[in-house]
Amino acid sequence: MSILDTLTDSFKRFPGIGSRQARRFAYFLLNSPESFRNELAQQISGLSSEIKQCASCYRFFRKENGTTLCPTCIDPARxxxxxxxxxxxxxxxxxxxxxxxxxxxxxxxxxxxxxxxxxxxxxxxxxxxxxxxxxxxxxxxxxxxxxxxxxxxxxxxxxxxxxxxxxxxxxxxxxxxxxxxxxxxxxxxxxxxxxxxxxxxxxx
Structure with a gap:
């Protein structure tokens, strides 16, 4: 299986994305500038380092000050x-x-x-x-x-x-x-x- 096929399979795991759309995404990346592909790869990699899951409501939020709770959960006015x-x-x-x-x-x-x-x-x-x-x-x-x-x-x-x-x-x-x-x-x-x-x- 080629890298194009494995990338297509990865896109098919996205919600609401079928085989044809997944293939379009893969070819879109192939036809995109390398700078765009590198930027996208960095953004995906940054998800783990910059985003975390709230320990109370379980939504994802941007990491700040080492807290385990999102801004909504720590809001005393709610x-x-x-x-x-x-x-x-x-x-x-x-x-x-x-x-x-x-x-x-x-x-x-x-x-x-x-x-x-x-x-x-x-x-x-x-x-x-x-x-x-x-x-x-x-x-x-x-x-x-x-x-x-x-x-x-x-x-x-x-x-x-x-x-x-x-x-x-x-x-x-x-x-x-x-x-x-x-x-x-x-x-x-x-x-x-x-x-x-x-x-x-x-x-x-």
Whole structure:
């Protein structure tokens, strides 16, 4: 297998990228100046040295001052009584950028396809249980499950809600999901502010 083939296979691992698009990316790099390829390689290499994962919400953020927590998690002005559980970092960027939610976050790390094997390995459910336990001592009262309006999102919400039920009951924490508002098939990273606010206000 040539380097072109292995590079194509690497691009195919990107979300939403098929064989033809992956091949286009590979040829694009071949036709690009060497300076661009070197710059891209340095940027990829710099991800590990400049970006880290928050020890509390698990989103990625720029390393600063050796802290293990992201700026959002250490912000004392945020509301400790609510925890918004999202599938991925892109959902966080979209929702946080709206400024419509003032509580805490948790990034689950993905969603669960229907009939998926070993769901605990696909998402951060153990870490979420730990986060809820620690949050209970800081006044956590509500966990809001905010996933895509599709079959995987609904399946994920059902699994997470069922798994959290015992600890939520123990600490008298309410588990809610976003209300109607998102169009069927819509992912949160593409939702607009008005739609999300409506779904958040009508959570159930």
């Amino acid at each position: 509301d400790n009584t609510t925890l918004l559980v999202l599938e991925k970092d892109m959902d966080f960027e979209n929702i946080h950028g709206m400024g419509a939610y003032s509580g805490r976050y948790f990034i689950l790390g993905g969603s669960l396809p229907i009939l998926s094997d070993d769901p605990a390995r696909r998402i951060r459910i153990r870490q979420l249980l730990t986060r809820v336990e620690s949050g209970a001592s800081q006044g956590l009262k509500e966990i809001i499950l905010a996933f895509g309006a599709n079959a995987e999102g609904e399946n994920t919400a059902q699994y997470v809600s069922k798994t959290l039920a015992p600890i939520a009951e123990k600490h008298t924490i309410t588990i809610t999901v976003l209300g109607k508002g998102l169009s069927t098939g819509t992912e949160l990273e593409y939702s607009d502010s008005d739609t999300f606010v409506h779904a958040l206000r009508n959570r159930r």
